[in-house]
Amino acid sequence: MKEEVISVTPDTLGNKIAEMKKNGYRFVTMSCVELDSDTVDILYHFDKNLELAHFRLTIPKNEAAPSISPVYFAAFLVENEIQDQFGIRFDGLAIDYNRTLYLEEEVQRAPYCRITVSNVEGSEGD
Amino acid sequence: MARTIIPFGPQHPVFPEPLHLKLVLEDEIVKEAVPALGYVHRGLEMLADIRDYHQMIQICERVCGICSTIHAQCYCQGIEELMGIEVPARAKFLRVIWAEIHRVQSHLLWLGLFADAFGFESLFMQCWKIRERVMDINEATGGNRVNVSVNIIGGVKRDLAPDMTRWILSELDLVEQEVKRLEKVLLHDYTVKKRTVGKGVLTKDQALELGAVGPTLRGSGVAQDIRQLGYAAYGDLSYTPVVAKDGDAYSRNRVRFLETYQAIALVREAISKLPPGEISVKVKGKPEGEIVSRVEQPRGELMYYIKGNGKKNLDRLRIRTPTFANIPPLLSMLPGIELADVPVIVLSIDPCISCTER
Amino acid sequence: MDTIKTFIRKSRIKSPWLLHFDCGSCNGCDIEVLACLTPVYDIERFGIINVGNPKHADLLLVTGTVNHRNKKVLGNLAEQMPEPKIVVALGSCGLSGGVFREAYNVIGGVDKIIPVDVYVPGCPPKPEAIIDGVVTGLAKFAQKKGDTS
Ligand code: SF4
Numbered sequence: 001m002k003e004e005v006i007s008v009t010p011d012t013l014g015n016k017i018a019e020m021k022k023n024g025y026r027f028v029t030m031s032c033v034e035l036d037s038d039t040v041d042i043l044y045h046f047d048k049n050l051e052l053a054h055f056r057l058t059i060p061k062n063e064a065a066p067s068i069s070p071v072y073f074a075a076f077l078v079e080n081e082i083q084d085q086f087g088i089r090f091d092g093l094a095i096d097y098n099r100t101l102y103l104e105e106e107v108q109r110a111p112y113c114r115i116t117v118s119n120v121e122g123s124e125g126d
Numbered sequence: 127m128a129r130t131i132i133p134f135g136p137q138h139p140v141f142p143e144p145l146h147l148k149l150v151l152e153d154e155i156v157k158e159a160v161p162a163l164g165y166v167h168r169g170l171e172m173l174a175d176i177r178d179y180h181q182m183i184q185i186c187e188r189v190c191g192i193c194s195t196i197h198a199q200c201y202c203q204g205i206e207e208l209m210g211i212e213v214p215a216r217a218k219f220l221r222v223i224w225a226e227i228h229r230v231q232s233h234l235l236w237l238g239l240f241a242d243a244f245g246f247e248s249l250f251m252q253c254w255k256i257r258e259r260v261m262d263i264n265e266a267t268g269g270n271r272v273n274v275s276v277n278i279i280g281g282v283k284r285d286l287a288p289d290m291t292r293w294i295l296s297e298l299d300l301v302e303q304e305v306k307r308l309e310k311v312l313l314h315d316y317t318v319k320k321r322t323v324g325k326g327v328l329t330k331d332q333a334l335e336l337g338a339v340g341p342t343l344r345g346s347g348v349a350q351d352i353r354q355l356g357y358a359a360y361g362d363l364s365y366t367p368v369v370a371k372d373g374d375a376y377s378r379n380r381v382r383f384l385e386t387y388q389a390i391a392l393v394r395e396a397i398s399k400l401p402p403g404e405i406s407v408k409v410k411g412k413p414e415g416e417i418v419s420r421v422e423q424p425r426g427e428l429m430y431y432i433k434g435n436g437k438k439n440l441d442r443l444r445i446r447t448p449t450f451a452n453i454p455p456l457l458s459m460l461p462g463i464e465l466a467d468v469p470v471i472v473l474s475i476d477p478c479i480s481c482t483e484r
Numbered sequence: 485m486d487t488i489k490t491f492i493r494k495s496r497i498k499s500p501w502l503l504h505f506d507c508g509s510c511n512g513c514d515i516e517v518l519a520c521l522t523p524v525y526d527i528e529r530f531g532i533i534n535v536g537n538p539k540h541a542d543l544l545l546v547t548g549t550v551n552h553r554n555k556k557v558l559g560n561l562a563e564q565m566p567e568p569k570i571v572v573a574l575g576s577c578g579l580s581g582g583v584f585r586e587a588y589n590v591i592g593g594v595d596k597i598i599p600v601d602v603y604v605p606g607c608p609p610k611p612e613a614i615i616d617g618v619v620t621g622l623a624k625f626a627q628k629k630g631d632t633s
Pocket residue numbers: 188191272508509510511512513547548574575576577578582583606607608609
């Protein structure tokens with residue numbers, strides 16, 4: 001990417017996002033990319049005066065990611081989308097559709113993962 | 127006071143598309159709105175696994191039929207940047223011409239639907255009648271009324287001959303005249319104002335915080351438009367964003383209405399500056415790396431995230447469309463308004479559900 | 485009584501009411517359906533009126549691909565329409581799933597869910613083709629009327 005991508009961990013994410021909000025950045029979106037059978041990248045895109053800023057969070061699929069929707073409410077839609085499509089769970093979502101934003105309740109598979117780990121596990125585990 | 131939940135949609139006469147909102151009402155007043163999506167979800171980002179990166183252009187065009195050219199343009203610009211392809215100047219100008227013609231078409235479509243939402247049917251008919259001229263231009267130049275498939279990686283695949291550009295200009299003159307006649311009604315009519323002024327207010331701070339884009343953002347007084355980045359040929363054209371400051375349905379209406387003139391002016395300018403030369407370059411190699419590509423659609427900022435891995439199929443294609451970003455602002459506009467105003471407010475963000483869900 | 489029945493039967497053929505449902509189309513087909521209703525193409529000259537209530541409709545125009553969520557809505561709408569009814573599937577998507585047929589959430593064409601009487605191909609079909617499809621549907625409608633009465 002043209003702009004620098006800053007790596008974050010689940011622990012530092014919260015602070016970084018709060019900082020962005022304080023500096024008046026607009027939340028653009030998040031993108032989720034499957035890396036291999038058990039990790040994904042979640043990219044956070046922000047914009048201020050047409051300048052983009054990105055964060056990258058790499059997490060294992062079966063781990064829940066911290067939700068940023070309490071800070072940026074706008075993120076709730078895309079986080080729900082990622083829950084649907086990749087089976088990743090988000091902790092603390094403002095509005096949680098529980099994997100039924102796009103898909104019907106019966107769907108037990110994360111369609112955007114090429115190598116599917118059964119993601120019923122996530123819901124059974126907790 | 128007892129609360130009632132009213133389902134709004136998915137099949138509703140005001141919208142051509144299945145949008146579903148669950149409205150929590152107290153008396154006639156909306157207290158809360160929760161969107162229910164998924165009626166149009168196809169999962170087409172995943173088609174990148176099956177189709178190669180050239181074939182994906184056709185898929186991108188069909189994310190949304192109303193702004194098809196602009197989707198393809200965004201995708202092509204992203205891939206070109208990734209592969210380091212320099213597009214000929216003529217192609218850049220041609221892309222602007224088609225994109226702006228599309229914007230005129232889309233805004234007229236919206237103005238009509240908006241009029242229909244507050245029950246002004248003859249105005250709806252009038253807008254769509256004017257729009258047919260623009261559709262004729264689409265058909266004459268691109269071969270299809272809706273999916274004008276002109277963008278390819280490395281340029282465009284159709285050229286505009288001088289007599290064609292002359293005809294486009296004369297048609298657009300007529301369109302402009304006819305739109306001018308609507309100005310009195312759409313911007314100054316008592317009934318229109320009564321239904322739109324002060325309804326669904328989104329303040330400047332809210333707009334920025336909730337991530338509004340496009341006319342919804344500019345209607346709240348923020349002069350931000352991706353065209354200011356000067357992608358394609360916008361850097362060579364004179365362009366300043368249209369802004370209105372009140373943040374209500376009327377302001378958004380005003381922004382779109384004035385943008386229609388602006389788009390026509392941009393087409394004129396681009397045609398007058400159209401440089402001679404090639405319209406495309408040969409493409410070799412496969413895309414590799416990550417890129418974020420952004421353009422301004424009629425509804426706002428469109429973002430593509432593309433990740434290639436040196437194979438002919440992309441690793442990941444992610445599309446963030448403007449309506450997707452405008453739904454959280456919409457949810458904050460709805461509480462406090464009357465049920466009868468819901469269609470007007472919902473339409474004021476120019477929702478495009480097939481974009482949102484892909 | 486009989487005269488009223490004959491009257492209604494005749495008028496339904498002369499002035500069929502139309503319901504449009506978008507099942508997941510890219511909007512291309514929808515805006516062409518709407519364009520048919522507006523002055524340049526003006527489908528109302530065949531006595532056709534666009535309605536929002538399936539219980540009033542004789543003709544169902546369906547655009548777009550069927551997915552797992554909207555198939556219920558589609559089935560529901562078709563069920564609520566009074567007999568006899570005509571279903572017109574529009575666009576490559578409505579016919580077979582079109583460019584999206586391989587996408588994971590797409591079931592396929594409209595005929596996977598409800599019986600279709602007229603197929604109108606094109607991506608999107610031109611308004612002329614849509615009008616032609618609807619008028620072909622009307623002929624079938626008259627036939628069906630004859631069968632049921
Ligand atoms: S047939 Fe073409 S225009 Fe119609 S909904 Fe499908 S992709 Fe869109």
